[in-house]
Amino acid sequence: MSVAKILEIALRTGRVTRRYPYEPPLLTPEFRGAVKIDPSKCWGCGACVKVCPPNALTLKPAGKEATLEYFVGRCVFCGMCAEVCPAKAIEVTKEFELSATSLEDLKSRVIHRLARCSICGAPIWTEAELRTVVKSSPIAEEYYLVCPKCRKERFAKAAMLRLGAGSE
Amino acid sequence: MKSDSSLSTIVKALEEVGAFVEEVRDSEVYFRVTRENVRAAARALYSLGAYLKTCAGVDERELSGLFAVYYIFGLDDHGVDAVLRVLVPQDDPWTVSVVPDVPAADWCELEVRDLLGIDFRGRLTKRLVLPEDWPEGVYPLRKEFKYDEKPPRVLREELSEEVGIPVGPYHPALHEPEYFELYVEGERVVDVAYRGFHVHRGIEKLAESQRFTYKQVPFLAERICGICGFVHSSCYVMAVEKAAGIVVPERAEFIRSIVLEVERLHSHLLWLGVAAHLLGYDAGFMHAWRIREQVMVLAEYLTGSRKTYGINLIGGVRKDINTEKIDKVLKTITDLRKEFTELVKAMLAVPQIKSRASGTGVLTKAEARALSVVGPVARASGLYRDVRKDYPYLAYKRVSFKVPLYTEGDNLARLLVRVDEVFESIEIIKQLIDMLPGGSVVVEEYDIPSGRRAVAAIEAPRGEDVHFIITGVGRPYRWRVRAPTYQNIPALRAMLRGTPLADAPLTIASIDPCFSCTDRVTVLDVRSGRKSFIRLKQGV
Ligand code: SF4
Numbered sequence A: 001m002s003v004a005k006i007l008e009i010a011l012r013t014g015r016v017t018r019r020y021p022y023e024p025p026l027l028t029p030e031f032r033g034a035v036k037i038d039p040s041k042c043w044g045c046g047a048c049v050k051v052c053p054p055n056a057l058t059l060k061p062a063g064k065e066a067t068l069e070y071f072v073g074r075c076v077f078c079g080m081c082a083e084v085c086p087a088k089a090i091e092v093t094k095e096f097e098l099s100a101t102s103l104e105d106l107k108s109r110v111i112h113r114l115a116r117c118s119i120c121g122a123p124i125w126t127e128a129e130l131r132t133v134v135k136s137s138p139i140a141e142e143y144y145l146v147c148p149k150c151r152k153e154r155f156a157k158a159a160m161l162r163l164g165a166g167s168e
Numbered sequence B: 001m002k003s004d005s006s007l008s009t010i011v012k013a014l015e016e017v018g019a020f021v022e023e024v025r026d027s028e029v030y031f032r033v034t035r036e037n038v039r040a041a042a043r044a045l046y047s048l049g050a051y052l053k054t055c056a057g058v059d060e061r062e063l064s065g066l067f068a069v070y071y072i073f074g075l076d077d078h079g080v081d082a083v084l085r086v087l088v089p090q091d092d093p094w095t096v097s098v099v100p101d102v103p104a105a106d107w108c109e110l111e112v113r114d115l116l117g118i119d120f121r122g123r124l125t126k127r128l129v130l131p132e133d134w135p136e137g138v139y140p141l142r143k144e145f146k147y148d149e150k151p152p153r154v155l156r157e158e159l160s161e162e163v164g165i166p167v168g169p170y171h172p173a174l175h176e177p178e179y180f181e182l183y184v185e186g187e188r189v190v191d192v193a194y195r196g197f198h199v200h201r202g203i204e205k206l207a208e209s210q211r212f213t214y215k216q217v218p219f220l221a222e223r224i225c226g227i228c229g230f231v232h233s234s235c236y237v238m239a240v241e242k243a244a245g246i247v248v249p250e251r252a253e254f255i256r257s258i259v260l261e262v263e264r265l266h267s268h269l270l271w272l273g274v275a276a277h278l279l280g281y282d283a284g285f286m287h288a289w290r291i292r293e294q295v296m297v298l299a300e301y302l303t304g305s306r307k308t309y310g311i312n313l314i315g316g317v318r319k320d321i322n323t324e325k326i327d328k329v330l331k332t333i334t335d336l337r338k339e340f341t342e343l344v345k346a347m348l349a350v351p352q353i354k355s356r357a358s359g360t361g362v363l364t365k366a367e368a369r370a371l372s373v374v375g376p377v378a379r380a381s382g383l384y385r386d387v388r389k390d391y392p393y394l395a396y397k398r399v400s401f402k403v404p405l406y407t408e409g410d411n412l413a414r415l416l417v418r419v420d421e422v423f424e425s426i427e428i429i430k431q432l433i434d435m436l437p438g439g440s441v442v443v444e445e446y447d448i449p450s451g452r453r454a455v456a457a458i459e460a461p462r463g464e465d466v467h468f469i470i471t472g473v474g475r476p477y478r479w480r481v482r483a484p485t486y487q488n489i490p491a492l493r494a495m496l497r498g499t500p501l502a503d504a505p506l507t508i509a510s511i512d513p514c515f516s517c518t519d520r521v522t523v524l525d526v527r528s529g530r531k532s533f534i535r536l537k538q539g540v
């Protein structure tokens, strides 16, 4: 009697599993998969790195360059990076078949050249970011080419002069 | 809910044993009590009907030069938390245990001892959460200990003497690692020893390290549990919002509540399937999971992910609900209701299901009370406890629903509680959708002052989940999490003792121990001393 009941349900329902991978998987339009960074749009500002909960994104300066690296092995597919990116450079894809045979294949990189401080030569911003900022406020170029440390020193010197300390 | 007259009785009773009110916030009253008086204070609270929610050790040396132990009690009848704060000097770190009067404090005290190095007098102590090869005198929750520090391993002699190859409880490919030792006499279980915490991940420590910020912790919290992760992220954000006084938009509260109920649906359906499987009724298992699948798809459609939804932010949620989503929700729960009714009928008509579940694994009301058990386990033993009713949060104050209550305390009662709750959840979702208010779903501007405290609780599918927070600068100063299973596992001893071995798998499963945990047990025959490993799945 009880067997008959479940049998009836089973016969009515039929097969529900999909023949994945031969059939497409069931994904809703809201599904969040791995992210993709568009190198032509990214400024290297690092906002995404700051917000990423598992540190799947890193931004590391080395010599004249800074590398933004995305390691999909750590990504939790939250999409927070795409939400904060000021350049809209990050896209949340539907990609979830991510297995790879080498660790390197799980990483993607955007390499940025670094602009240097016009006074001390220390690396400051990425050139791409500098271009973007200057485009939105042209007067700022000279200002942005000075690193915060030198800027502070320059300000202190100017203030001293104004207070008359420079006359000594 | 609050009735001030009886609250003053509580304050008076505590003042009589030397405690005084330190702070009153929303629905929390903080008492300060000396370590000599804490046991009397805990006893007073317990006899006034309070449940122990958890205790937490905090390294407050940067703030006050002292350690502190917080005992968090819930007064269900008043919807108020009474928190006892005991200060412990760092050069003489001990306090009096409350365990003789409040057995539910057993584990959390041992945890404080392990992680903070505070000794508890008047009880048996042993290592609980730290691994056996962890050195003595290194306390990970002390602030000077770095979150990524790796102290040298200490090999203990007892370790090397062990023979036998337990290819089981710790194997990463199996379900979650937990380990029960059942002592049997013939076919009867005479005692149970539990060893867990093999996967203690130090999440609380991680959240207070430089590595994390307030905004990132919800994603970490969500990963505490693979089944009820949304409960944890919601509980964390609620605790922070409460501490900082952030008012969340109503619409966000409704969305959180809807998703919480969707999570309960998938969790209960999962449990029902596994229970059927353990009883050898695999057809029932598969149909339960088939029905559950539409809930998973709904969850993905609402949040972006089948599990670890990732939509909680401090101040609200990231995903709004539109009319298409509302239609999908309504269609899913209507179908679910129909299919679930049919399945439950078919399942309960199988005579073996009823006969194996009824009368087995009994937990009496008195035992349930003494151990402060939570969720369906409590409700199946006649305790009327449900955070959604007792401490209404989010949108639950706006909906009407029943709390299923059974008095038998057996495996069948726990099964029926969950079955009833599926129907209640469906009704709750319907009402919430019906009343969904407009407006925004998140507040962006807020500020979280440091040094604030708050307790938040949510009724997870397995029972009450508690998060306690002390705010810090940029990140929590201390974040304490107590998942429901933590409170329920100790009750297994009472359920299993004196019962036939064959009922053990179902009984262990009946508390829904974050289900994964139950793959293997060691059976030790006390008469012959013979040890053997068995697979729970083989149906013993
Ligand atoms: S521009 Fe966008 S992708 Fe590039 S570093 Fe900034 S936030 Fe990241």
Ligand code: SF4
Pocket (backbone or CB within 6 Å): A035, A051, A052, A053, A054, A055, A056, A057, A074, A075, A076, A077, A078, A079, A080, A081, A082
């Ligand atoms: S999706 Fe989330 S986890 Fe992945 S890179 Fe972006 S922020 Fe990090």
